[in-house]
Amino acid sequence: MARRLVVPPLFDLSLVPDLAPGDDLLDLNAAFVARLTDDACLRALAATYATGGRGVGGDAGERATKALFVRAAAAVLARGRHDSGRLRAVGVVLRLSAADDPALRLAGDDVELAHGTTESGADVVAAAARTALWGPETERARGWAAGHQVHLLVETDQQLPAAVLLVGALGAERVVLCGRFAAEHRAALSALPPFAGVAGIESWAPDWRLRPEWTPGSEAVRWVRRATAWRAGEPWAGWLEPEEAARLPEEAWERCRGVALTVAGLESWARVTGAHGNPVDLEPVVKLAGVRRLAAELLVGAPGADAGDITATARRLAAGPGPRLAGFSPFRLPAARGSDVPARWDGRPLARHATAGHDLPRWDAFDAPGTLGADERTALIAGLTGEFGAATDLFPGRFAACTVRAPGPAPRWEPSAAVVPEEGQGPDGRGPGHFVVNLRSGGAFRLHPRLAPVVRRLAAGDPTVWDRLGETVRTRLSGQLERAGVMRRPQ
Structure with a gap:
């Protein structure tokens, strides 16, 4: 059955859903980015910071610096290239465009609530009521969907504030929620007032592909986050936990265009640990894929890992041989419930803690001997990024497009400058x-x-x-x- 599919902001701008014949798509994520990066909008944003308009804070020097960075982002975007510079420029524009929003703080690949967390449905609903970011996109959806039932595609928690606004604008009775996040949190979303009257919440989610402008030769490249999403005979790229990469058959690597591996612990490529704490042997994967097609995102703050361990792992990745270093992210322990939840992580004891009020949990707080505190983790990520970022071309964010390496040598002029x-x-x-x-x-x-x-x-x-x-x-x-x-x- 054909669907009228709406993609709310904020989602990976380098991905597009794979539509079935007859499906109709309104990509408000792409529309939102296109509006904010329009020449006229960028000129207005730079002028706002230069003059101190619209209530932006900071002294004259700070505002002038931000105006300068908006103009630099505009110059990078004007080149029309789909490269790391474009991703960084979009990130700058999103962050500075939302700096005075009362509810949300944006990055190219993330969103934070000014008050609360997206793991709390009540916090999300309150943020959606205060934000002023998506007026034009909401009105566009209202006109496009008039008289029709629509499928609102919620793949991640980052899209929740926009999804709340869209359900209110379109009428809950005409909206079916779908997508990976909606399916995983069906019960909790059904209990939230904005979603209580929706026509349904489906487990269906589309496959995804990289937008052709982000692939060499505009190739159709399937996006893979789990081994089950891989399809024989198709070019593909992915962002994978080590155990998911290990599950792929040998033939999968023949048409791989690039993969980022999420690494929380690395003794050797024969013993790699992901966020769940299950060590796997990735030596066959490294051999089959080849190091040029692999990158490793290092998670900082895993149970029992101190600053020395993490720094040593980062240096091993940066020096090679093996998959290149993609960047650093804070470790978060995936949420788990039930009587069979393990009390150990890669053999190390830990105690999980559910957080009151988090009805949309993705992570568990935990205690484990020898683990970095939150402030230590933040400081270490900043220090590692500074140490390795100058000499290593780290990813500009957690974008699918980052996994596909452009052919040929890197340009001499930095694309982000x-x-x-x-x-x-x-x-x-x-x-x-x-x-x-x-x-x-x-x-x-x-x-x-x-x-x-x-x-x-x-x-x-x-x-x-x-x-x-x-x-x-x-x-x-x-x-x-x-x-x-x-x-x-x-x-």
Whole structure:
């Protein structure tokens, strides 16, 4: 049966659902990102920060810096490339566009409630009532769905605030909830007032593919999060727990385009532990897939893992041989209930704690000897990202597109960097000029006026400008740009 399918914001912008014949799609996730990254919207956002409008906080220097970063994001997006720079630019725009929202804080791949957590249905409903982020998308859905039943696709908790608004706008009686998150939390969602009157909550969820613009040659690439989602004969990519990767048959790796592995512990590739604490042997996977197609996201704060253990694992991943280091995320223990819940994690004792009021639980709080505290974990992630981010091309977020590596050598100019003119008061208080902004590192610096035209051409991909510089100037400038992380040394 054909469906009218609505994808609420916020979801992975590099994915699209695989529709059946006759299905109709309203992708409000893509529409929301497209609206915020429109040229006119970006100019207005930069002006808001530059002038202190719309109640944005911070002193003049802080606001000027944020305006500069909005303009840098606009410059990166204007190149029209689908690369890491684009993902970082969208992340900057989402974060700064929502900075004054009373309910939500956005990142490219995440959302946080200003008050509470998405593990609490009551907190989500309260946030949806306060947010001002999705007025145009809600009205668009209202017109598109008039007189029809729609399937509202809720794959993750990040989409819940928008889903609450859409159910209210469309009328609960005309909405069927579907998707992975909706199916997993059917009972709790049914008890929430906004969803109590929906026409149904189905276990159906579509398959997903990478949007063709994010794949080499615009190839149709299936997205795989569990081994059961793999299909023989199709190109695929995925983000997998170690045990899911180990379950895939040998033939699966022949058409793999890239996989990120979620690693919580790594003694060797013969003994890798994921978030659930079940060690598996991934040596056959590494051999079959080849290290170029594999990356490892390191979870920080697993039971019994101290800072020394985690840092050593990060250095082993960064140095190779083996899958490359993708980045760092906080460890969270997957929620579990019932009498057979294990009291150990990879052989280490732990005690789980359910949190009162979390009717939409995804994680359990826990105690385990030797485990990092929350503040220690946050500080270690920041330190590791700073240590490895300069020399290693870490993923810009948990996007499906990050797993598919572009062919050929990395570009010499950092895709996340731009040269930005500042016509007003610069963030350094020295007035107009040109700044090099690196969205990857979060750094920016003023260019000497005589060098601005040169660096603009370098950023545009013209390496011939080096030939017009004297050796002393060329050496000094290339060193400055390489230290700032906006240029790579020639390979």
